[in-house]
Amino acid sequence: MSHQPSAAISHLEGHGLPLRGDDIDTDRIMPARFLKAVSFAGLERHVFEDDRLADPSHPFNNKAFTGASMLVVNANFGCGSSREHAPQGLLRAGIRAIVGESFSEIFLGNSAMIGLPCLVARRDGVERLQTLIEQTPGTDIELDVASGVVTAGALRVEGSIAPALREGFLSGQWNPTVMLLNHFEDVRAVAARLPYIKGF
Amino acid sequence: MADTLFQKVWDAHTVRTLPSGQTQLFVGLHLVHEVTTPQAFDMMRQHGWRVAFPERTFATVDHIVPTSSQKRPFLDVMAEEMMGALERNCRDAGISLWAPDSENQGIVHVIGPELGLTQPGMTIACGDSHTSTHGALGAIAFGIGTSQVRDVLTSQCLALDPLKVRRVDVNGRLNRGVYAKDVILTIIRRLGVHGGVGFAYEYGGSTLEAMTIDERMTICNMSIEGGARVGYVNPDDATFAYLKGRRFAPAGDAFDRAVAWWRSMASTPGARYDDHVVFDAGSIEPTVTWGINPGQSVAITEPIDASPEDEAFAFMGFKPGERVQGTRIDVAFIGSCTNGRLSDLEEAARVVRGHHVARHVKALVVPGSQSVSRAAEALGLDEVFRQAGFEWRGAGCSMCLGMNPDKLEGSQISASSSNRNFKGRQGSPTGRTLLMSPAMVAAAAVAGEVVDVREMLDGVPA
Numbered sequence A: 001m002s003h004q005p006s007a008a009i010s011h012l013e014g015h016g017l018p019l020r021g022d023d024i025d026t027d028r029i030m031p032a033r034f035l036k037a038v039s040f041a042g043l044e045r046h047v048f049e050d051d052r053l054a055d056p057s058h059p060f061n062n063k064a065f066t067g068a069s070m071l072v073v074n075a076n077f078g079c080g081s082s083r084e085h086a087p088q089g090l091l092r093a094g095i096r097a098i099v100g101e102s103f104s105e106i107f108l109g110n111s112a113m114i115g116l117p118c119l120v121a122r123r124d125g126v127e128r129l130q131t132l133i134e135q136t137p138g139t140d141i142e143l144d145v146a147s148g149v150v151t152a153g154a155l156r157v158e159g160s161i162a163p164a165l166r167e168g169f170l171s172g173q174w175n176p177t178v179m180l181l182n183h184f185e186d187v188r189a190v191a192a193r194l195p196y197i198k199g200f
Numbered sequence B: 001m002a003d004t005l006f007q008k009v010w011d012a013h014t015v016r017t018l019p020s021g022q023t024q025l026f027v028g029l030h031l032v033h034e035v036t037t038p039q040a041f042d043m044m045r046q047h048g049w050r051v052a053f054p055e056r057t058f059a060t061v062d063h064i065v066p067t068s069s070q071k072r073p074f075l076d077v078m079a080e081e082m083m084g085a086l087e088r089n090c091r092d093a094g095i096s097l098w099a100p101d102s103e104n105q106g107i108v109h110v111i112g113p114e115l116g117l118t119q120p121g122m123t124i125a126c127g128d129s130h131t132s133t134h135g136a137l138g139a140i141a142f143g144i145g146t147s148q149v150r151d152v153l154t155s156q157c158l159a160l161d162p163l164k165v166r167r168v169d170v171n172g173r174l175n176r177g178v179y180a181k182d183v184i185l186t187i188i189r190r191l192g193v194h195g196g197v198g199f200a201y202e203y204g205g206s207t208l209e210a211m212t213i214d215e216r217m218t219i220c221n222m223s224i225e226g227g228a229r230v231g232y233v234n235p236d237d238a239t240f241a242y243l244k245g246r247r248f249a250p251a252g253d254a255f256d257r258a259v260a261w262w263r264s265m266a267s268t269p270g271a272r273y274d275d276h277v278v279f280d281a282g283s284i285e286p287t288v289t290w291g292i293n294p295g296q297s298v299a300i301t302e303p304i305d306a307s308p309e310d311e312a313f314a315f316m317g318f319k320p321g322e323r324v325q326g327t328r329i330d331v332a333f334i335g336s337c338t339n340g341r342l343s344d345l346e347e348a349a350r351v352v353r354g355h356h357v358a359r360h361v362k363a364l365v366v367p368g369s370q371s372v373s374r375a376a377e378a379l380g381l382d383e384v385f386r387q388a389g390f391e392w393r394g395a396g397c398s399m400c401l402g403m404n405p406d407k408l409e410g411s412q413i414s415a416s417s418s419n420r421n422f423k424g425r426q427g428s429p430t431g432r433t434l435l436m437s438p439a440m441v442a443a444a445a446v447a448g449e450v451v452d453v454r455e456m457l458d459g460v461p462a
C-alpha cells in the first residue's frame, strides 16, 4: 500500500491486528525513551516495546498478525501525551487505519495529519471484529472511508470518521499546511487586529 | 449575546472556514520545546517553508535536561544532540530560546505564565499535551502534535473543529490538607479519563475563585488527563494581579487597557454551556491514585473499590478492598508542570520542616523553572529540603517522564506530584507511580509510606 503525502485515501484493505483494552496511552504505544531522537526514523521498531517485553502473547508479538495493516482497538485509544511519535511508529510499522470505540482527540488529530484514518465504531461491532481476527487472523478486511463501513468476510461493521477529516482523506488534503498558507493575508489581518499583538 | 470565553476567543482568532469545514484558527503564542519540534523544522526545510511569526514563538528545554548538573555538553549524547538541534533551529529562525545557561529556563508550562507570556484571551499552542495549563490565566491553550507544530511554525495557524464547553463548578472551602491536586484528581475520577473528549472544561465556582493562579494551573494542567484538550478559568482580579509587572505583560497605561480587554473576554453571565457539573469542595479529601491511569484514585481514607480493572491491579500489586495508605514507597518526587511551582514547594516544605526522609526513600525536589528555584532559595526552602534529606535539583521535567537520567528502577513505587501514573511513565517499564499532592508526597517521604498528610499537619501553623 503506498503512502504518499497528500494522496487521496478512500479505500483501504489488509489484514487485521486486534489489540484489546481501554485507555491505552501513548506512553505505552511509544515509551518516552524512544522520543530521544531528532527524527521519526526507526520508530517502527519500538511500538509497544515495553508491553511486548512484559507479555510474550501481546498481539504485536503474534506472528499470525505479521504484516497486518488494520489495527482494531477499544475505548480512548492514544490518551495521554501528545507525542506524534505514537502514530508515526504505528504508521511506520505498516498500520494504515485504526478501528476503535473511541480515540483521544490529540491522537486522532495527529494520526489524521499523517494520513492514518481512525474510524469510530460501536463496542459490539469492534469486539466482533476483534474476535473474528483472533479466530481467523488472515481475514481480509476492507474499510471504505466515505461510508465508514468495515467489511471482514461476512461481518459488516458500521463506523464513522469525523466529517472534516473524512473529507481531507477523500480529497487527499489531510495534510493542511498548504491550505493554511493559501490566504496568508487573512492570517496577517487577524494578527493585526488582536489587541495583544497590535499593542494595548 | 452571552458567550463563553472559549467562544469569544475562538471567534477573535478565526481566520476562515477551511474547505474541509474546519476552522483556521490563529495562534497568538507558540511555545516550543526540544522533544516534539526537530522533525517539524526538518519538514519545513524540505519544503522550503519559513517560520511565519518568530516573534510570537518562544522556546525552552525541559524534558531531556539532566537535573543534577546542567553543564554542557550533556553527558547523554542524544540529549546533547536534541539540545543542539533546538539551538540551531531557533537561531536560524530568530526564535527566543531559554537554554540551561539562561536564567529563565524551565518547564515550558511553568515559564510561559511566569514570564507573563501567557495572557487572558490568547490562543496558545505547544507540542505538549499539558498546554492546557495556560488556561489558568484565561487563555485557550491546545496541546498539539509535531505535524501541527510544523503548521503553526509555518502559518501561525491550526486547522481545528470547535469544542463543546462543560462548566465544572467547585464550590465551598477546601479542608486543611486538601489541595488543588486533590480537586482535579477528584474531578477526573468522577468524570472519567475520557469524559472530557470533545470538550473544553471551564472551571469555576467559589473554590476556583478563591484559588491562586498557581493552584488554578494545577487544575487546568490535568484537564487532558480527563480527556479534555482544553481547560480554563475566567480571568479575574487574581489573574490581573498575577500578571502585573511580569516581563512580557503590558506595562503602565497599556496594562489598564489590557485589563479592560481581558475582562471583556471572560464568559458572560448567563452564557450557555453544553454541559454543567458541580462538585462540593468540602467533601474532597486528600486523594491518591492506585492504578495505571489518573482516574483510578481513592480518598486516602477509602479502600480501593473492586472494579474490573484487572490489568491495573495486576500491575500495581494492589487488591480490591485494600487501602493505599500504608503502602511503602521507594521514591518521592516533588516537581513537574503540575506541582513544581513555588507555592507547591512551600506547601511541601511546611510538612517536611523538622523531619527527616525515611532511610529507605530516595527523595528529590525539582523546581519547575530556574526562577522558581531562585525564589525558593531566597526563602531558604532548599536548605529545609536538604536538611530533611531531599536532593535539591536543577529545573526540568525530571522524573515526570523517562527521558532524562532521573528514573525509577525496576518495580519501585514512587509517590509523585506529577500527572501521569501510566505504566512505564517514570522511566522503568515496571515502575509504579502513586499520584498525590506535593504535601502528601512530602509526608510519604518522611513516613516512608503513604500517609494522610492531615495527621502531620496537626501542630503545624497554618
Ligand code: SF4
Binding pocket: B062, B063, B107, B108, B109, B128, B130, B336, B337, B338, B396, B397, B400, B401, B418, B419
Ligand atoms: S513536567 Fe512532565 S507532564 Fe509536564 S511537560 Fe514535563 S514531562 Fe510533560
